[in-house]
Amino acid sequence: MALWHCLRLCHRLISLRSTFSSKLKYHEEGWFAMAGRRAYGGSSNMTVMFQNEGIPASQQSLEALLISTSAPSFHGPSALVNFEDVRGGKQPDKSFFRPLEQEDTGDEDLDECFHPPEKKRRLTAEQVQFLERNFELENKLEPERKIHLARDLGLQPRQVAIWFQNRRARWKTKQLEKDYEALKASYNSLKADYDNLHKEKEKLKTEVLSLTDKMLLKEKELGNSETSDCKELSGTPPQKFISNPASREKTSRVTIVNKQEDITSANSDVFDSESPHYTDAGHSSLLEPADSTHVFELDQSDLSQDEEDNLNKTLFPPAYNFYNFPKLEDGLYLDPPANSYPPANSYPPANSCLNGVAESIFI
């Protein structure tokens, strides 16, 4: 009797197939087909009966699915099909066709049949192992392979497809973690190199300044003796570079800043526009230089031209404009006072051998 009810409902479902075509897709592959197996114990009776009833050609896909559910080669408890607990525990027997065991109540039965199973069941270890092996061979699932696997595992093709889908998602997550770790290691290595180079650069900078001071002192001594000579000989003013260690240091710093701007742009080449830019707080530190203050002495990139001009006027009044300093001879200027600090972009071409030394360090 229950069998007859089921058959009748199946036919009604088939007649409603066009209405529910899109949504029925899952059920045809999934629990509806399983229900057939559940109701008929996985035998081929269903197939024979359907065939005897003469199913129209348009319904052959459903028939094929019902056929495919028979005689699975994997006879272990399959998820959602057999409600025995796959871990050996007791589970209530929740048949999809439970309503059919009661009296036929017409459309209510149909509605009950459309309700998906309430409980989910995990795949057995054997099923997962089998799927894993297949996933290793090829992580994409062609329709034929899907049917074949489903048959071998005693699962529904839809379940196999879902398993592969979820497996690909897990694989992708793992891959992302791996990629992240590799990038992190690479970054740490680069950062260590950068830190070493930075330390070396600082050391060389100090060395240059100390050598510069020594040379300036010598130059001054020479200048004094020449000045006294000139005074004695002709009384003409001195033609040599007038300097003192303090202002010289400032001048050298300007050169350093100038060159550091180049370094900064070099750094921006390293972290170029094609590199990932982490803007959120969690990642922003990843690409920052170890000590940005060493790289950006004066960041004017955000200033407009007017603002920049005003800033220059404030910091470097016209009286101390580098080009206003008395020119002694080609390429030699009266050194600005120690408190003046010409902007890097107004710094004249450095002909001084000392500047050349300082510059060569930062090229």
Added chain:
DNA sequence: GCTGTCAATGCGAGGG
């Protein structure tokens, strides 16, 4: 009770 895992669902996008 909380949390992580996993099977399954729903939806939009893209290809044939």
Added chain:
DNA sequence: CCCTCGCATTGACAGC
């Protein structure tokens, strides 16, 4: 239009 995929999400369940 159908199918498959990726992705976000849900719900069941196990381990703590």
